[in-house]
Amino acid sequence: xxxxxxxxFAKISTRLWQNEKVRTLxxxxxxxxxxxxxxxxxxxxxxxxxxxxxFHLKCLLGAADEDIDALIDAHLLDEHEDGTLWLHDFxxxxxxxxxxxxxxxxxxxxxxxxxxxxxxESRAAKQPAxxxxxxxxxxxxxxxxxxEPAKQPAxxxxxxxxxxxxxxxxxxxxxxxEEFSLPQTPSRGPGESLDxxxxxxxxxxxxxxxxxxxxxxxxxxxxxxxxxxxxxxLIAHASLYQAxxxxxxxxxxxxxxxxxxxxxxxxxLPEKRRPGQxxxxxxxxxxxxxxxxxxxxxxxxEAQDAALELPEKAQALARARYPxxxxxxxxxxxxxxxxAKQEATP
Numbered sequence: 001x002x003x004x005x006x007x008x009f010a011k012i013s014t015r016l017w018q019n020e021k022v023r024t025l026x027x028x029x030x031x032x033x034x035x036x037x038x039x040x041x042x043x044x045x046x047x048x049x050x051x052x053x054x055f056h057l058k059c060l061l062g063a064a065d066e067d068i069d070a071l072i073d074a075h076l077l078d079e080h081e082d083g084t085l086w087l088h089d090f091x092x093x094x095x096x097x098x099x100x101x102x103x104x105x106x107x108x109x110x111x112x113x114x115x116x117x118x119x120x121e122s123r124a125a126k127q128p129a130x131x132x133x134x135x136x137x138x139x140x141x142x143x144x145x146x147x148e149p150a151k152q153p154a155x156x157x158x159x160x161x162x163x164x165x166x167x168x169x170x171x172x173x174x175x176x177x178e179e180f181s182l183p184q185t186p187s188r189g190p191g192e193s194l195d196x197x198x199x200x201x202x203x204x205x206x207x208x209x210x211x212x213x214x215x216x217x218x219x220x221x222x223x224x225x226x227x228x229x230x231x232x233x234l235i236a237h238a239s240l241y242q243a244x245x246x247x248x249x250x251x252x253x254x255x256x257x258x259x260x261x262x263x264x265x266x267x268x269l270p271e272k273r274r275p276g277q278x279x280x281x282x283x284x285x286x287x288x289x290x291x292x293x294x295x296x297x298x299x300x301x302e303a304q305d306a307a308l309e310l311p312e313k314a315q316a317l318a319r320a321r322y323p324x325x326x327x328x329x330x331x332x333x334x335x336x337x338x339x340a341k342q343e344a345t346p
Contacts, residue, residue: 010044011094012037025074027240027268032067036076036087043087047098050090052077057085201231208235210242211252218255225259237264246272289314294329295322304333 016022026033038061043050057063068085071077078086091097096104198206198215202222206215225234241247241258246269253263287293288306291314297303307329310318318326 010040012040013093021074021076023243025070025076026236027244029067029070030236030240031064032070032074035061035063035067036071038062039087040090043090044094047101049097050087052085052087053083054085205231205235205238206255208242209238209255209258210247210249211254213254214256218259221256221259225262225264228262229264234259234264240268244269246270248272291318291321294318295325298325298329298332301336304329304336308333308337 013019022033025036035057039052039057042056042061043052054068057068068077072079072085076088078088080086198219202219205222206212206218209218222234238258241263253261258264288302289310291310294303294307294310295318307315307318307326315326
């Protein structure tokens with residue numbers, strides 16, 4: 001089976017895992033990433049040059065509307081004005097179109113027809129020549145048959161030293177092979193690891209997970225997790241967890257805790273604050289203590305609540321700078337406080 005047969009194989013770049021757009025899609029929309037992969041296989045098999053529809057994606061590939069929208073937003077699907085959907089740069093990625101495949105088939109069929117015709121003509125041309133050659137070889141062999149009886153006595157006087165030498169050599173070879181032959185690797189059944197202790201499916205997960213600690217406990221947790229989901233999903237999310245730039249190696253869960261906690265269902269980790277980057281919570285707290293900011297955000301409920309918590313000096317400063325604004329924000333804050341008390345009263 002040819003590896004270049006587009007009807008059998010679809011091409012995916014070996015650097016796909018390095019593509020930032022695809023990695024982001026896989027982390028944020030795993031189901032959309034799966035649909036995109038299935039779509040490549042489907043279009044390659046159908047020879048449709050990457051043309052799809054929402055019907056194909058939903059009914060044949062199990063896509064949801066959110067998956068389709070995510071692929072369009074990621075520019076992995078192109079939506080045309082007539083409503084059709086096309087895999088982005090599908091023909092360029094696969095290297096040839098449906099027309100190219102059909103043309104290659106026609107050339108191959110034509111070459112087969114021409115080859116069969118030429119082969120028949122060649123056999124017909126060679127047949128008379130082979131008969132002539134056979135006649136010549138027979139006539140040349142007759143004189144040699146007459147000379148063989150004269151040479152036969154001389155051959156009988158020759159000692160059989162070659163036979164003895166060959167026998168000794170064969171014996172030496174056999175003994176050498178028996179003495180220095182390497183032990184064969186014992187065969188292993190399907191699903192067994194090299195040492196036979198853990199199944200290969202678990203070894204695949206273990207190699208992928210970023211923290212190698214407590215293998216025996218991890219194996220027991222893995223068996224429990226397999227009752228809830230499949231190994232391919234565990235490996236996929238373990239790979240995402242390993243590649244997550246926001247994962248702190250010092251706080252990486254052990255594989256047993258990750259599996260028992262069903263963390264393969266978790267969302268991506270929150271973005272880490274870079275060194276020198278301001279803390280959003282600290283900035284918010286500073287704003288709520290700033291008289292100028294409060295009095296320019298009178299309609300903000302958080303500003304109204306924060307105004308009532310200001311120290312007396314800050315309130316006096318606010319009344320002096322923004323008399324009208326301070327009056328409004330103070331009144332609205334008091335009203336919110338009264339409403340909260342009434343709601344809390346049984």
